[in-house]
Amino acid sequence: MMRGALLVALLVGPWLAAAQDQSAIVNDVTQINPIKVDRILKPKSIEEVVAAVQGHAGPVSIGGGRFSMGGQTATERALQLDMREFDKVVAFSKKAKEITVQSGITWRKIQEFIDPHDLSLQIMQTYANFTVGGSLSVNVHGRYVGQGPLVLSVKSIRIVLADGTLLQASPAENREIFYGAIGGYGAMGVIVEATLALADNLRVERKSQVMPLAEYKEHFFKHVRQNPGVVFHNADIYPEAYDSVRATSYLKTDKPPTVGHRLMPKDQDYWLERSAYSVISEWPFGKAIRQFVIDPVVFRGERVEWRNYEASYDVRELEPASRAQSTFVLQEYFVPVERLEEFVPKMAEILNRRRVNVINVSIRHAIQDPGTLLAWARSEVFAFVLYYKQGITEADRKAVGVWTRELVDAAIGAGGAYYLPYQIHPTDRQFHAAYPNAKAFFELKQKVDSGNKFRNKLWDAYYPAVARKAQPVPLAELGKVAGYKRDAAQTYLTLPEWFLVYSPDEYAGHLKTQPASGFPYFGSIGQFWGYYWDVYEATRQKYPFNWGYHVMVFVIGSSYTVENAIKGVYENVVGRLTEWFSGDSRTQEDDFGARVAQDYVDFIRVDPWYEYSFARQLKRLWRETDLLGPNMVRKWERKLILSLEYAAKAQYATLIKLGTKAAYGDADSEMLALVRGLPPEPLKNEPAMKIVREFDDGSTLLSLPRYEEFRDAVLRLVKKGARFSEIAGNREILVTAIVPATWQSDLAPLLFERPILTDFGRKRVALNVPVERLHEALNRLTGPGLVVEHIYDY
Amino acid sequence: MKLAVNKTLVLGLLFTLALAMGWLDAGPLRGGQQEATLLGIHAVLSAVLVFLWFRQDAFERGYRTSLGLKAGMLLLSVLALPWYFYRSRGAARGTLAVAWLVAAFVVAMLLYRAGTWRS
Numbered sequence: 001m002m003r004g005a006l007l008v009a010l011l012v013g014p015w016l017a018a019a020q021d022q023s024a025i026v027n028d029v030t031q032i033n034p035i036k037v038d039r040i041l042k043p044k045s046i047e048e049v050v051a052a053v054q055g056h057a058g059p060v061s062i063g064g065g066r067f068s069m070g071g072q073t074a075t076e077r078a079l080q081l082d083m084r085e086f087d088k089v090v091a092f093s094k095k096a097k098e099i100t101v102q103s104g105i106t107w108r109k110i111q112e113f114i115d116p117h118d119l120s121l122q123i124m125q126t127y128a129n130f131t132v133g134g135s136l137s138v139n140v141h142g143r144y145v146g147q148g149p150l151v152l153s154v155k156s157i158r159i160v161l162a163d164g165t166l167l168q169a170s171p172a173e174n175r176e177i178f179y180g181a182i183g184g185y186g187a188m189g190v191i192v193e194a195t196l197a198l199a200d201n202l203r204v205e206r207k208s209q210v211m212p213l214a215e216y217k218e219h220f221f222k223h224v225r226q227n228p229g230v231v232f233h234n235a236d237i238y239p240e241a242y243d244s245v246r247a248t249s250y251l252k253t254d255k256p257p258t259v260g261h262r263l264m265p266k267d268q269d270y271w272l273e274r275s276a277y278s279v280i281s282e283w284p285f286g287k288a289i290r291q292f293v294i295d296p297v298v299f300r301g302e303r304v305e306w307r308n309y310e311a312s313y314d315v316r317e318l319e320p321a322s323r324a325q326s327t328f329v330l331q332e333y334f335v336p337v338e339r340l341e342e343f344v345p346k347m348a349e350i351l352n353r354r355r356v357n358v359i360n361v362s363i364r365h366a367i368q369d370p371g372t373l374l375a376w377a378r379s380e381v382f383a384f385v386l387y388y389k390q391g392i393t394e395a396d397r398k399a400v401g402v403w404t405r406e407l408v409d410a411a412i413g414a415g416g417a418y419y420l421p422y423q424i425h426p427t428d429r430q431f432h433a434a435y436p437n438a439k440a441f442f443e444l445k446q447k448v449d450s451g452n453k454f455r456n457k458l459w460d461a462y463y464p465a466v467a468r469k470a471q472p473v474p475l476a477e478l479g480k481v482a483g484y485k486r487d488a489a490q491t492y493l494t495l496p497e498w499f500l501v502y503s504p505d506e507y508a509g510h511l512k513t514q515p516a517s518g519f520p521y522f523g524s525i526g527q528f529w530g531y532y533w534d535v536y537e538a539t540r541q542k543y544p545f546n547w548g549y550h551v552m553v554f555v556i557g558s559s560y561t562v563e564n565a566i567k568g569v570y571e572n573v574v575g576r577l578t579e580w581f582s583g584d585s586r587t588q589e590d591d592f593g594a595r596v597a598q599d600y601v602d603f604i605r606v607d608p609w610y611e612y613s614f615a616r617q618l619k620r621l622w623r624e625t626d627l628l629g630p631n632m633v634r635k636w637e638r639k640l641i642l643s644l645e646y647a648a649k650a651q652y653a654t655l656i657k658l659g660t661k662a663a664y665g666d667a668d669s670e671m672l673a674l675v676r677g678l679p680p681e682p683l684k685n686e687p688a689m690k691i692v693r694e695f696d697d698g699s700t701l702l703s704l705p706r707y708e709e710f711r712d713a714v715l716r717l718v719k720k721g722a723r724f725s726e727i728a729g730n731r732e733i734l735v736t737a738i739v740p741a742t743w744q745s746d747l748a749p750l751l752f753e754r755p756i757l758t759d760f761g762r763k764r765v766a767l768n769v770p771v772e773r774l775h776e777a778l779n780r781l782t783g784p785g786l787v788v789e790h791i792y793d794y
Numbered sequence: 795m796k797l798a799v800n801k802t803l804v805l806g807l808l809f810t811l812a813l814a815m816g817w818l819d820a821g822p823l824r825g826g827q828q829e830a831t832l833l834g835i836h837a838v839l840s841a842v843l844v845f846l847w848f849r850q851d852a853f854e855r856g857y858r859t860s861l862g863l864k865a866g867m868l869l870l871s872v873l874a875l876p877w878y879f880y881r882s883r884g885a886a887r888g889t890l891a892v893a894w895l896v897a898a899f900v901v902a903m904l905l906y907r908a909g910t911w912r913s
Binding site: 239240241242243284285287288291292348351352355357613615616618619622623627640643644647648650651652654655 | 819822823824825826827828829830831832833835836837869870871872873896899900903904906907910
């Protein structure tokens with residue numbers, strides 16, 4: 001059933017075609033990339049293609065089934081060439097085992113043609129609905145062992161260039177065009193014909209086994225890569241532990257087929273497969289149900305089938321009942337084979353941390369690409385095909401963008417690349433890092449398409465002639481940008497909330513070396529209310545009273561007060577007594593409590609406190625600390641009091657979470673800022689930042705992450721020479737810094753200063769900084785003993 | 795109509811649940827959101843079982859339970875149970891009951907730990 005996730009490029013979706021034709025809105029299988037094109041033309045001959053390219057003054061885009069997932073087949077105001085009716089077999093030689101086809105033909109149609117001759121395609125992707133032209137444009141790969149990118153099975157192509165020239169290209173003839181057009185996403189011209197290598201159609205027997213991920217690489221190279229009998233192979237990594245795989249191979253056999261069909265029957269309803277995907281993606285423990293119930297059933301027993309059968313899957317088995325609320329999406333990453341174990345844990349960490357609803361991660365293998373300019377297999381690689389479910393709102397897409405850029409960085413960091421047919425989230429820097437020959441690719445495009453006729457969303461994003469063009473948007477328009485303006489008073493009012501990060505931070509720091517009883521619980525309570533009074537004073541004359549926020553601060557302040565009062569009394573009575581029993585030595589539980597305190601602080605710097613899983617820590621406490629050991633009195637006293645604390649906080653957090661979600665909904669995850677003086681490649685190594693717009697006066701509207709990451713992002717930008725004009729539409733912003741107690745401020749109006757209770761040699765100062773002078777303040781606050789604690793992002 | 799519940803059986807179910815959760819936690823449902831979902835289910839089932847135990851105990855003692863106490867028992871049982879013990883049994887026997895509560899909690903956590911040993 002799973003057969004791994006798939007490579008989807010430009011597939012044919014006839015059921016979509018008619019509606020799209022009428023409205024001239026082009027979309028893809030995910031239904032989240034609608035693009036209004038000028039016109040759609042369905043050529044049936046090369047002459048029609050040439051005439052269209054020569055005759056259309058604006059951009060030309062090329063589409064197959066529009067199953068790429070980021071607008072790779074269209075751009076606004078383009079003439080879209082819908083190639084699906086350009087689908088004839090042009091020539092065939094059984095003896096030479098080759099076939100020449102028009103590029104709009106589907107792989108399925110070729111299979112129907114060659115199957116009676118006992119031939120198969122040498123390389124294609126898992127699903128047969130793709131058009132050949134689309135597959136060539138993205139240079140797909142499949143599950144074939146010892147093979148790799150599709151280009152390896154292409155003998156030649158014919159391509160219509162921007163001036164209407166019809167050119168033959170192969171590894172020996174016009175090789176530059178050949179290696180630029182294949183995997184070139186329609187940038188060089190319209191591939192109209194391709195001559196493909198064929199192979200014998202054999203019977204294959206399925207062999208499948210589950211193993212720890214750690215054993216997979218050895219298994220692959222010992223039993224798969226070196227075995228000439230293996231035709232297909234892939235391995236599915238089971239989410240969400242990502243530590244075991246199901247490795248499935250199809251080996252040549254003389255046994256009679258157990259599957260009656262030579263090709264997969266067409267027009268099946270696939271209700272069983274679709275239901276399974278629904279269970280996996282939506283049910284509680286769907287992933288475990290798949291791993292321990294569905295897959296063992298699917299992979300039971302002997303299965304012998306024809307190679308063409310295994311290569312003729314229909315993408316309709318993946319189609320959800322509805323894409324109105326969510327959609328199934330693909331991504332793919334490539335990593336050199338020797339770095340598999342390095343990449344997978346990073347991928348798993350990102351996917352789990354970002355709570356990605358992963359349905360499957362399929363490992364494929366590919367040998368080195370022979371020379372395409374946008375080669376994704378620059379060496380022998382493992383491909384990781386990620387199939388997941390996401391929501392369709394703008395917030396969902398932004399969230400996907402953040403973790404996608406993290407995954408891209410993980411792949412690049414392992415010497416790999418990411419695949420381009422999917423949502424266009426990666427930055428320019430990431431694109432060039434993953435595709436180091438992109439410069440040569442763009443030079444070739446400039447040579448053969450100097451007018452940039454062949455366009456689509458992918459090249460609009462990365463082709464320098466388009467991507468870096470400044471937009472003449474007046475600054476006054478900024479106020480109309482969605483999410484730009486935020487309430488100015490929030491820069492002050494968020495400070496008490498942040499104190500609930502600073503105080504646990506002090507607490508965690510204290511616990512690393514000191515017993516819990518020495519922490520100034522009651523002094524911290526006083527400081528919280530003191531800070532609250534300070535910001536109240538700072539805002540009450542200037543801004544309308546924000547009832548909702550003040551009530552919220554009162555609720556969290558009261559909780560903080562009660563918690564610290566109880567802990568203060570307990571630790572100074574019972575805690576001190578058990579400390580006395582244990583002398584100077586610390587128990588495992590003391591250390592565990594200190595680690596959790598730090599983990600909690602690290603968590604709440606980014607996420608709301610009530611999202612922290614105290615219940616998980618409770619379980620870890622009982623799993624990871626010994627039941628017996630030195631200082632038994634202190635040990636069990638800590639075990640029990642930490643258990644009580646975690647259990648109570650787990651229940652209380654659940655209550656607050658329910659209330660908060662009901663009252664406020666989810667918070668924004670990004671902040672917009674207007675910046676000047678950005679250096680070239682300003683967002684290098686900045687996956688969480690994004691350029692929203694560039695203006696004629698040199699200003700840039702940047703999307704920045706929020707909260708703690710906002711501070712770090714601002715500090716890095718300032719270090720690169722950036723100057724802020726406005727942040728969230730505001731001209732003043734609150735900054736706190738930790739400085740020596742003797743430090744005096746002459747930077748900006750000082751809102752207040754208070755001592756650090758666990759270190760009286762330092763103090764916290766709060767400065768009211770004009771945004772235009774933020775860089776000065778931050779630069780002055782960089783030095784020995786000075787720490788910019790936070791920049792309050794409204 | 796009051797449905798009678800065997801308190802010992804409820805306690806046994808709580809212990810069995812802890813053992814099973816340990817096994818699932820370390821085995822088939824480890825990692826990511828599945829672990830979080832499992833935690834949620836454990837919390838809900840535990841809350842329901844604790845509530846059933848409390849309801850039966852209050853019934854047997856003829857203790858009139860307020861809506862607030864019922865809600866507290868479902869949502870914040872860590873604090874509500876000791877409160878109930880002191881209110882329903884008085885200081886001395888309430889303290890003893892709290893000690894039994896701590897013992898039961900320790901047994902549950904030890905069973906959870908035992909469940910994880912398969913990994």
